[in-house]
Amino acid sequence: MALFGKGVHPKGHKARTSGAEIGVCPAPRAAYVPLSQHIGAPAVPVVEAGERVLRGQLLAKKAEGLSANVYSPIAGTVKGVVGHIAGGGKKVGHILVESDGTDESVSLSPLPEITPESVLARVEEAGIVGMGGAGFPTAAKLNVSGRADILVVNGAECEPYITCDERIMLEYADELLQGVRRCMLACGAKSAVIGIEKNKPEAIALLSAKCGEGISVRALRTRYPQGAEKQLIYGCTGRVVPEGKLPVDAGVVVVNVHTALSVYRAVDLNIPCYERVMTISGGAAKKPGNFWVKNGTPLRELAALCEADENCARIVSGGPMMGEPVFSLKVCTTKTSSSLLFLDEGECESKVASVCIGCGRCVQACPMGLSPTFIEEALFRKDYAEAKRYGAPSCISCGCCSYVCPAKRFLAQSVKLAKKIIRERNI
Ligand code: SF4
Ligand code: SF4
Numbered sequence: 001m002a003l004f005g006k007g008v009h010p011k012g013h014k015a016r017t018s019g020a021e022i023g024v025c026p027a028p029r030a031a032y033v034p035l036s037q038h039i040g041a042p043a044v045p046v047v048e049a050g051e052r053v054l055r056g057q058l059l060a061k062k063a064e065g066l067s068a069n070v071y072s073p074i075a076g077t078v079k080g081v082v083g084h085i086a087g088g089g090k091k092v093g094h095i096l097v098e099s100d101g102t103d104e105s106v107s108l109s110p111l112p113e114i115t116p117e118s119v120l121a122r123v124e125e126a127g128i129v130g131m132g133g134a135g136f137p138t139a140a141k142l143n144v145s146g147r148a149d150i151l152v153v154n155g156a157e158c159e160p161y162i163t164c165d166e167r168i169m170l171e172y173a174d175e176l177l178q179g180v181r182r183c184m185l186a187c188g189a190k191s192a193v194i195g196i197e198k199n200k201p202e203a204i205a206l207l208s209a210k211c212g213e214g215i216s217v218r219a220l221r222t223r224y225p226q227g228a229e230k231q232l233i234y235g236c237t238g239r240v241v242p243e244g245k246l247p248v249d250a251g252v253v254v255v256n257v258h259t260a261l262s263v264y265r266a267v268d269l270n271i272p273c274y275e276r277v278m279t280i281s282g283g284a285a286k287k288p289g290n291f292w293v294k295n296g297t298p299l300r301e302l303a304a305l306c307e308a309d310e311n312c313a314r315i316v317s318g319g320p321m322m323g324e325p326v327f328s329l330k331v332c333t334t335k336t337s338s339s340l341l342f343l344d345e346g347e348c349e350s351k352v353a354s355v356c357i358g359c360g361r362c363v364q365a366c367p368m369g370l371s372p373t374f375i376e377e378a379l380f381r382k383d384y385a386e387a388k389r390y391g392a393p394s395c396i397s398c399g400c401c402s403y404v405c406p407a408k409r410f411l412a413q414s415v416k417l418a419k420k421i422i423r424e425r426n427i
Pocket of ligand 1 (some may be wrong): 366368394397398401412415
């Protein structure tokens, strides 16, 4: 497996938002809070229509197995569980809360003592999930029964445009480091390495100066996808996660810097997970920046906040490499909404896909050592076993293949589809 001799170097576009302090997005008048903001089963509502709730009050309890609690981002009245459009374009269950304008809040009970068990229980209670975008419930990730000796903290932030993690590292360095210590305690890691791309020298200097015993900072080469899990682990520790295995099989647990900050807020400040920092950027946003945004905020309110052109060339949730197109600004933010981009014509690729010219650039770029063009061919022939032999299940959806392809083929989407079919049909 090629670990990271490959990848690409897209233009950063980070200067628009990296220099300004994190602002606060006004709370929505009506919050549509998704029951599913995480990997696993949707949470189960514990409130009823007509009930008054406070900011920080539990709205829905984690389901059996992999799932996460969901909290109210505002004080107001529950209008009920409604079907509302989500990121993928489907209507899914949301709890609609209408604000009463009071912003009255409630906290979690303070922990009587700090132990690995109490921290794990608090992370689960607070509904914390991987805030880098993956949405894997953090308590499940940290609960490794002593099988990890190193915690890797992802501050790479290799996607173009996105700077929320960089601002967190600069503005919440002490809190973030305390969150890292809490995560180390919970998973039993003896040391932690914070991986940061070299294009963030201020964050590297600040955290290096503050990190203290047991925690170190690793300056990583600026190359996409440096923040992908396996590439990050290799860059920070030199360890290789075997194909088909998890980081813990290499003795590692990975959390994102925003996740670590959320762990600090839950354990030390008793604040559950109902808001996050988001980057709003792109050439069609007149006032881009980073903002604390309540979960359940309609994207249209973020467009208004940043004076963005709603009719711009493309709106993307997440980064331009791995993000998803936004079909409706009625979609609301979740725990994993790291950014919203309003891109103008000059920032979008408008060429139409043409036939493969066999240049091999997609193979050279793939950080997982796959052959995207052959996987696409196998997909078109519906030969999914062949697609599997070419390694489709190892794809990390980084988008490097599509990015470099001179024929502008939708390679990443094809490989993603092949991977989905192989999994669903158990091929
Ligand atoms: S999207 Fe998948 S196939 Fe394409 S470069 Fe990334 S890992 Fe390789
Ligand atoms: S980069 Fe595009 S044109 Fe080149 S081999 Fe891959 S699919 Fe074909």
